[in-house]
Amino acid sequence: MNILDIRNLTIEIDGDNGPIRLVDKLSLQIAEGEIHTLVGESGSGKSLLAKAILGFINPRWRVTADRLWWRHYDLLALNPEQRRVVTGRDMAMIFQNPGSYLDPNASIGAQLQECIPSGDLKGLYLRRRADRKTRAERLLHRVGIKDHDAVMQAYPFELSDGVAQKVSIAMAIAHNPKLLIADEPTTAMEPQTRSQIYRLLSKLNASQGMSVLMITQDLTAIMPETKRISMVYCGQLMEVGTPQQLLEQPLHPYTEAMLSMSLANHNTPVKTRLPTLGGSIPTMANLPIGCRLGPRCQHARRACIDTPRLRKLKQHQFACHYPLIEVKNYD
Amino acid sequence: MIRYSIRRLLLLLITLWLLTVLMFVLHHLFPGDTLTNMSGIRQSDGVAYQQAQQHYAMPQSWLSQYWQFFLHLLHGDWGQSLVTQRGVFADIMPQLGATLELTIMAMTLSLVIGVPMGMYAAVQQRGPLDRVIMGVSLSAYSIPAFWLAQLALLLFAVKLGWAPISGQLNPLFNITPVTGSVIIDILLSDSPYRGAALKDALQHLWLPVLVLSSIPLTMLIRITRNATLDVLQQNYLRAARSRGLSESRIMVKHVMPNAMQVIVRQLGLQFSLLMSNIIIIETIFNWPGIGSSLIKSIYERDYPVMLGGLFTLAALILLVNVAVELYHAWRYPQVRKELYAER
Numbered sequence: 323m324n325i326l327d328i329r330n331l332t333i334e335i336d337g338d339n340g341p342i343r344l345v346d347k348l349s350l351q352i353a354e355g356e357i358h359t360l361v362g363e364s365g366s367g368k369s370l371l372a373k374a375i376l377g378f379i380n381p382r383w384r385v386t387a388d389r390l391w392w393r394h395y396d397l398l399a400l401n402p403e404q405r406r407v408v409t410g411r412d413m414a415m416i417f418q419n420p421g422s423y424l425d426p427n428a429s430i431g432a433q434l435q436e437c438i439p440s441g442d443l444k445g446l447y448l449r450r451r452a453d454r455k456t457r458a459e460r461l462l463h464r465v466g467i468k469d470h471d472a473v474m475q476a477y478p479f480e481l482s483d484g485v486a487q488k489v490s491i492a493m494a495i496a497h498n499p500k501l502l503i504a505d506e507p508t509t510a511m512e513p514q515t516r517s518q519i520y521r522l523l524s525k526l527n528a529s530q531g532m533s534v535l536m537i538t539q540d541l542t543a544i545m546p547e548t549k550r551i552s553m554v555y556c557g558q559l560m561e562v563g564t565p566q567q568l569l570e571q572p573l574h575p576y577t578e579a580m581l582s583m584s585l586a587n588h589n590t591p592v593k594t595r596l597p598t599l600g601g602s603i604p605t606m607a608n609l610p611i612g613c614r615l616g617p618r619c620q621h622a623r624r625a626c627i628d629t630p631r632l633r634k635l636k637q638h639q640f641a642c643h644y645p646l647i648e649v650k651n652y653d
Numbered sequence: 654m655i656r657y658s659i660r661r662l663l664l665l666l667i668t669l670w671l672l673t674v675l676m677f678v679l680h681h682l683f684p685g686d687t688l689t690n691m692s693g694i695r696q697s698d699g700v701a702y703q704q705a706q707q708h709y710a711m712p713q714s715w716l717s718q719y720w721q722f723f724l725h726l727l728h729g730d731w732g733q734s735l736v737t738q739r740g741v742f743a744d745i746m747p748q749l750g751a752t753l754e755l756t757i758m759a760m761t762l763s764l765v766i767g768v769p770m771g772m773y774a775a776v777q778q779r780g781p782l783d784r785v786i787m788g789v790s791l792s793a794y795s796i797p798a799f800w801l802a803q804l805a806l807l808l809f810a811v812k813l814g815w816a817p818i819s820g821q822l823n824p825l826f827n828i829t830p831v832t833g834s835v836i837i838d839i840l841l842s843d844s845p846y847r848g849a850a851l852k853d854a855l856q857h858l859w860l861p862v863l864v865l866s867s868i869p870l871t872m873l874i875r876i877t878r879n880a881t882l883d884v885l886q887q888n889y890l891r892a893a894r895s896r897g898l899s900e901s902r903i904m905v906k907h908v909m910p911n912a913m914q915v916i917v918r919q920l921g922l923q924f925s926l927l928m929s930n931i932i933i934i935e936t937i938f939n940w941p942g943i944g945s946s947l948i949k950s951i952y953e954r955d956y957p958v959m960l961g962g963l964f965t966l967a968a969l970i971l972l973v974n975v976a977v978e979l980y981h982a983w984r985y986p987q988v989r990k991e992l993y994a995e996r
Contacts, residue, residue: 376895410897423892426987427910479987
């Protein structure tokens with residue numbers, strides 16, 4: 323069962339020469355308890371997608387979609403206040419630089435306790451306060467922070483990035499969200515912290531059935547528990563599939579290029595050029611028509627000036643006129 | 654924090670000491686007899702003058718002269734007025750009370766009105782009320798205080814008769830000034846007409862307080878608006894919104910404390926501005942504070958009173974600035990981190 327169902331989500335802003343499509347007809351489905359990874363370079367619109375799901379919408383953006391459903395709520399039909407209630411209750415988000423998402427003038431303890439929903443607490447005033455505190459401590463233990471007293475008393479600037487990220491995860495899971503959106507949560511961190519955080523997220527996923535939408539730049543550094551990967555380029559969806567499908571037999575030239583670029587796959591001889599995708603990411607004002615990978619794609623032909631439809635081969639979806647292997651029985 | 658406090662307090666002491674040096678030099682540079690400038694005793698006073706010469710070590714070196722002057726200053730012996738022959742220190746203390754009464758009320762008023770208005774304007778950014786608030790505050794800020802005071806007097810005191818034209822209290826009430834602050838004095842006195850006196854005092858008070866607060870009030874509105882706009886764009890605020898916290902809770906718990914950090918830092922500066930305005934306002938409203946006595950002493954070339962008033966005002970400004978800085982560092986922990994880390 324898909325808990326999040328997005329069909330053809332489009333985000334436009336006004337440019338000098340008409341509207342600019344930052345996100346072009348992107349579709350995304352997340353099943354209950356699934357870890358879904360969204361891979362794309364910076365500027366590909368993956369963070370915009372996350373913000374559109376949560377409803378952090380800048381008034382200048384025009385967000386349209388054929389379908390933007392969260393469980394049985396049509397998010398586009400709700401007014402902002404109702405939407406905030408739904409997303410605030412069911413979703414949570416963690417970010418790349420966690421320090422800047424914590425209030426610099428409030429102690430961690432105060433901010434953490436604020437996140438605990440009052441409905442969960444029992445008893446009268448004093449008991450509720452004590453209950454709130456013990457719950458906050460338990461949250462810190464769950465994200466792997468042992469000396470809760472020191473962290474609760476600290477201010478955000480006193481924490482390292484890894485601890486701050488753990489704290490923001492603790493704040494995110496305080497109300498048991500159904501979906502956690504993690505926007506490049508480990509990009510600025512050392513590998514050790516990264517694997518700690520990945521382990522933490524997969525544990526939460528396994529123990530509470532919390533779905534995770536992980537947003538990352540690196541196709542080879544995804545969480546091992548990832549069920550499906552979506553490749554995004556310039557706001558267009560390129561390919562969707564299981565990690566096995568994408569890593570072993572990609573169908574889209576972009577996925578293949580990303581794989582060959584990553585250093586983990588290298589056994590090239592010394593002093594050879596590292597493979598890169600030619601050209602650069604187009605600027606917002608000069609987006610190519612049709613398949614936006616077109617100008618950089620080695621397989622591009624005339625047909626690529628029409629945007630390819632998302633085609634399906636079993637659970638493997640791709641948007642390309644000329645997939646890398648001969649595909650016959652798709653629909 | 655302790656090291657920082659000690660550093661600030663030492664700086665305060667050194668600045669105050671430099672002020673005394675400046676005063677000493679000024680006594681020498683002012684026209685007339687140095688000893689007369691310092692003590693207010695004229696040569697024609699005969700024996701008293703000769704005694705003062707001994708007390709202030711006049712025949713000796715400048716260094717011992719300064720030392721005697723400094724000791725007198727510390728003991729609260731600031732000489733006597735050339736005009737009234739009364740002790741300067743004893744006169745200044747009630748004046749300080751009167752000035753502080755005006756200052757504290759004006760500052761409180763501008764904080765209580767300015768901060769919420771600035772925050773409101775920021776939340777309604779570019780809305781009609783934001784434009785009205787910003788327009789009015791900019792025009793009020795550009796009106797010079799002396800002109801505004803006279804306009805207000807003309808309108809409220811002369812035309813409408815809502816307030817008396819000048820002074821602190823109707824002299825009929827016969828309240829003896831103790832602290833100089835008229836409200837405290839009335840409460841301290843055992844006059845049978847305390848209630849009526851209090852009402853009269855408040856009638857005298859509201860107009861100068863209103864005029865005096867116009868500058869810090871308009872500045873505070875603008876500072877608060879900018880600070881709030883800045884905070885509203887911060888990531889932690891978006892994160893707080895995404896957690897489904899109510900708008901009022903976000904404003905009170907996250908926006909206000911962070912905006913206050915910027916505002917508190919500005920308060921010391923606003924206080925200095927207020928002090929320069931209060932001199933004019935007190936003169937216009939004939940308020941018996943340090944400001945009006947300073948202007949009067951300048952007209953009368955009453956050097957002991959002039960320098961005493963200057964020293965008190967300067968010390969007050971310094972004290973408030975240091976207090977604001979200490980509070981700022983104590984209340985906002987990341988300021989301390991900057992203090993120790995960015996050196």
